Amino acid sequence: MKKTNYTTNRKTTKDSRRDFIKKSALTLGAFTIIPRHVMGNGFLAPSDKINLGIIGLGKQGNILANKFIHNTDTQIVAGSDVWNGKRNSFQQNIQQLYAEKRNIASYNGVKTYLDYQELLERNDIDGIIVATPDHWHKIQAVDAMNSGKDVYCEKPLTNTIHDGIEMVKTANKNNTVFQTGSMQRSWDIFKKAKEIVDSGKLGTIKKILVDVGDPAISYNLPAEPLPSGVDWNKWCGPAPLLDYNSKIAPEIVSSYPDWRDYTETGGGLLSDWGAHMFDIAQWCLNMDNSGPVKYIPPTDPTALRGLKMYYDNGIEMVHEDFGRGRAVRFIGSEGSMDVSRSFINTNPTTILFPTPVEDPSGLFKNQGNHYLDWISCMKTREKTICPIEVGHRTATVCNAANIAYDLGRTLHWDPKKERFKNDSEANKMTKRKDRRY
Numbered sequence: 060m061k062k063t064n065y066t067t068n069r070k071t072t073k074d075s076r077r078d079f080i081k082k083s084a085l086t087l088g089a090f091t092i093i094p095r096h097v098m099g100n101g102f103l104a105p106s107d108k109i110n111l112g113i114i115g116l117g118k119q120g121n122i123l124a125n126k127f128i129h130n131t132d133t134q135i136v137a138g139s140d141v142w143n144g145k146r147n148s149f150q151q152n153i154q155q156l157y158a159e160k161r162n163i164a165s166y167n168g169v170k171t172y173l174d175y176q177e178l179l180e181r182n183d184i185d186g187i188i189v190a191t192p193d194h195w196h197k198i199q200a201v202d203a204m205n206s207g208k209d210v211y212c213e214k215p216l217t218n219t220i221h222d223g224i225e226m227v228k229t230a231n232k233n234n235t236v237f238q239t240g241s242m243q244r245s246w247d248i249f250k251k252a253k254e255i256v257d258s259g260k261l262g263t264i265k266k267i268l269v270d271v272g273d274p275a276i277s278y279n280l281p282a283e284p285l286p287s288g289v290d291w292n293k294w295c296g297p298a299p300l301l302d303y304n305s306k307i308a309p310e311i312v313s314s315y316p317d318w319r320d321y322t323e324t325g326g327g328l329l330s331d332w333g334a335h336m337f338d339i340a341q342w343c344l345n346m347d348n349s350g351p352v353k354y355i356p357p358t359d360p361t362a363l364r365g366l367k368m369y370y371d372n373g374i375e376m377v378h379e380d381f382g383r384g385r386a387v388r389f390i391g392s393e394g395s396m397d398v399s400r401s402f403i404n405t406n407p408t409t410i411l412f413p414t415p416v417e418d419p420s421g422l423f424k425n426q427g428n429h430y431l432d433w434i435s436c437m438k439t440r441e442k443t444i445c446p447i448e449v450g451h452r453t454a455t456v457c458n459a460a461n462i463a464y465d466l467g468r469t470l471h472w473d474p475k476k477e478r479f480k481n482d483s484e485a486n487k488m489t490k491r492k493d494r495r496y
Contacts (some may be wrong), residue, residue, distance in 0.1 A: 079195045095343040112137035112156040112184045114175045115191035116149040117310045126430045128156045139175035139263035143288040146171035179206040194298045197222035202230045208438050219328045220458045221490030223451035223476035234437040238433035238443040239450025241338045245427030256343040257325045260410045262393030267376040269336050272328020273363045274464040278321040280304035297493035298323045338453040347449045349474040354463035462488045
């Protein structure tokens with residue numbers, strides 16, 4: 060794959076387009092309250108003309124396309140994938156979504172590419188959505204930022220710690236508006252959880268239990284015949300050239316593929332769900348710019364739960380199944396709280412509900428708009444609700460946890476230097492040597 064060197068001209072174009080969007084948002088914002096049907100079917104005000112491209116057109120890429128078409132006023136104008144069939148079905152899906160969500164009968168504004176770098180060369184695109192497997196996130200996000208685009212990147216941000224460090228540096232260099240796809244931060248139920256922890260009603264937090272999936276394992280699937288219509292070398296990209304197996308990359312996607320389970324392409328469900336639930340723990344503890352300083356794996360080398368993590372203030376966080384599904388339990392000196400996507404409970408109940416509530420089932424259901432938050436910040440150049448530094452620190456917890464499970468010994472982490480203390484083997488595992496592809 061060719062490597063593109065983005066020039067000063069691209070930077071000038073980037074800055075000019077960003078200035079236009081920001082000034083349009085400020086000067087024309089008052090006029091966007093005019094109902095859109097008055098301005099004509101499909102009309103977009105100048106302040107709303109933000110064009111998006113999506114890299115990775117599988118299940119999640121199409122889900123995000125739906126979110127942005129339904130919940131924002133952006134225009135999706137491009138997509139990229141290494142599967143021919145997925146590029147074709149993406150175009151059809153976008154046309155259908157525009158017809159259903161925006162009443163535009165024939166939307167032909169999407170062009171697709173095999174090579175994502177061709178997409179990045181377009182000066183009319185303002186934002187890039189990265190929805191590829193984890194092993195591609197850093198390279199594609201960095202290329203997008205260096206090409207002058209703002210970025211929405213799926214979680215977990217990376218499957219190595221070093222990749223996250225590089226992404227943060229690149230975002231800061233380019234003044235990129237970056238949103239990590241840890242959308243739970245936009246949900247009312249998790250905002251309520253943070254409000255309760257911040258209020259001190261649980262007392263001093265002593266311990267946190269986080270129930271997410273298993274650590275990553277090395278790729279072990281048997282080889283299957285390679286389907287036509289996929290550039291498998293590009294799918295593997297910086298990862299080792301793996302034997303093809305439909306479980307990690309199905310030609311037709313119905314459920315989430317299993318590439319998440321393997322070290323080469325993901326971080327196990329420990330990272331996949333950890334990027335959601337460890338993120339909530341970090342957020343509620345106000346540790347977004349830090350993380351645990353000690354990781355103690357279980358003594359049983361085959362155990363898939365039991366890793367203990369300690370913050371420098373003494374709070375213990377444990378990777379543990381406590382019987383409530385994917386959830387987080389906060390244990391304080393004055394009470395406890397369990398929170399997940401479907402429930403929030405406290406003990407005593409008066410912490411959550413000081414006065415009795417007859418039917419609490421309808422409360423805290425709003426999921427906010429994680430997608431519009433990114434778009435709004437693209438216009439104002441402010442920080443998003445889950446910026447790159449946050450996504451990187453949460454991914455670091457997940458990646459460090461995987462390393463601790465793998466090595467089977469206590470690791471000491473320095474959140475400031477972002478290195479393990481006195482452990483060269485562990486530090487080597489914070490990065491990988493990318494394959495030439």
